[in-house]
Amino acid sequence: MHVLLIGSGGREHALAVKLKQSPLLTRLSCAPGNAGIAAVAEIAPLDPADHAAVIAFCRREDVGLVVVGPEAPLVAGLVDDLAAAGIAAFGPSKAAAQLEGSKGYTKDLCAEADIPTAAYGRFTTQADAEAYVRAKGAPIVVKADGLAAGKGVVVAETLDEALAAVAACFEGAFGAAGAEVVVEEMLRGEEASFFALSDGETAIPLAAAQDHKRAFDGDTGPNTGGMGAYSPAPIVDEAMAEQIMVEIIHPTVAAMKRRGTPFKGVLFAGLMITAEGPKLIEYNARFGDPETEVVLPRMQSDLLALLLASVEGRLAGTTARFSDETALTVVMAAKGYPGPYAKGSVIENLDAAEALGATVYHAGTAHADGRLVATGGRVLAVTALGSSVRDAQSRAYAAVDAIHWPDGFCRRDIGWRAAAREG
Ligand code: AMP
Numbered sequence: 001m002h003v004l005l006i007g008s009g010g011r012e013h014a015l016a017v018k019l020k021q022s023p024l025l026t027r028l029s030c031a032p033g034n035a036g037i038a039a040v041a042e043i044a045p046l047d048p049a050d051h052a053a054v055i056a057f058c059r060r061e062d063v064g065l066v067v068v069g070p071e072a073p074l075v076a077g078l079v080d081d082l083a084a085a086g087i088a089a090f091g092p093s094k095a096a097a098q099l100e101g102s103k104g105y106t107k108d109l110c111a112e113a114d115i116p117t118a119a120y121g122r123f124t125t126q127a128d129a130e131a132y133v134r135a136k137g138a139p140i141v142v143k144a145d146g147l148a149a150g151k152g153v154v155v156a157e158t159l160d161e162a163l164a165a166v167a168a169c170f171e172g173a174f175g176a177a178g179a180e181v182v183v184e185e186m187l188r189g190e191e192a193s194f195f196a197l198s199d200g201e202t203a204i205p206l207a208a209a210q211d212h213k214r215a216f217d218g219d220t221g222p223n224t225g226g227m228g229a230y231s232p233a234p235i236v237d238e239a240m241a242e243q244i245m246v247e248i249i250h251p252t253v254a255a256m257k258r259r260g261t262p263f264k265g266v267l268f269a270g271l272m273i274t275a276e277g278p279k280l281i282e283y284n285a286r287f288g289d290p291e292t293e294v295v296l297p298r299m300q301s302d303l304l305a306l307l308l309a310s311v312e313g314r315l316a317g318t319t320a321r322f323s324d325e326t327a328l329t330v331v332m333a334a335k336g337y338p339g340p341y342a343k344g345s346v347i348e349n350l351d352a353a354e355a356l357g358a359t360v361y362h363a364g365t366a367h368a369d370g371r372l373v374a375t376g377g378r379v380l381a382v383t384a385l386g387s388s389v390r391d392a393q394s395r396a397y398a399a400v401d402a403i404h405w406p407d408g409f410c411r412r413d414i415g416w417r418a419a420a421r422e423g
């Protein structure tokens, strides 16, 4: 089967490497891709936002499955347009991607299906949101409703901070994403990411991971897309995984089906593991980045077969197998990220890192004049497998240290909490 992968990040590089291992795969294309993906897939000269061009490519090149990595094309309805053209595509429809596209939508679904989550209110006027914030008091969490690239959330410790966040949303700090605001109770506990695969009817667990969202060591500095991750998440043992499936994932899949918008694809639950059990913070309708760079290296099942089972409604009775090893990834980002950063700096010695047994997933790279250069904020995800978090951590950092990139930086403490648990 010829598979077309959509995306250009470390997530898509990890998806490409795993898809490549499938005996069902005969050809792999990717758009827009990056320099790392170009080593495992053909780069298709396509703009994924041009749905007609994607459809024409699939027809011309006999593509049997399109795998959509990022959220933007899902929310833009790429899967719907492909399906209408008779082309199989992995990922949710535009309507089902609302689980990620609108926080208010997901909160209402939780209320309807009795899914544990923070108490909340939805507001379309500043006065109503302010009144709710004043009534509830701080600490409290203020969120722009729509997609705001991870920046639309303020965990406010004081009332003033909360009111300022409400004002910023309604004054247009997040554009259309802030026209509606969700205000919710602050949850305390440890965060974890849980991945499940659904075919609209049945969901099966994949794996759990934990990431580090802050830019700097000690979980300080501004929020980013993620500076590193590890899987499994020690806090999500087998019993916790079962509880998450029963209390959160299965009710979500059932409620989406009842609404007439069955969810097919990856359900990525952002969870707070509280003293009262797991609570849903948010859903993403896709694989995580950099979580995919630690989940897929542990996967022992055929990824392509699982994705096809999701598309074709055949997940019942299947399972996804994972090794017990720990995978840990360290993100190398351009200096300045998540603020302004320069593009085009030269990266060297990836071979030396891979010779140490690590896998270097490319997140934002290109070739220029025969050299590898950085083209994004997050640029590389350096992943190693190990027998423990500490083992995976020391292998990943040995590989990071072999890479020569003076214009990049990384955190030196990825996995600290899980490593401390190992004693
Ligand atoms: P979100 O974009 O909804 O995932 O929020 C981004 C981050 O804000 C989460 O990963 C949490 O660290 C934090 N957060 C969001 N909602 C809450 C909440 N209700 N209580 C505590 N922290 C939260």
Ligand code: GLY
Binding pocket: 211, 225, 226, 284, 287, 288, 289, 290, 291
């Ligand atoms: N790492 C978080 C995300 O993929 O949204």
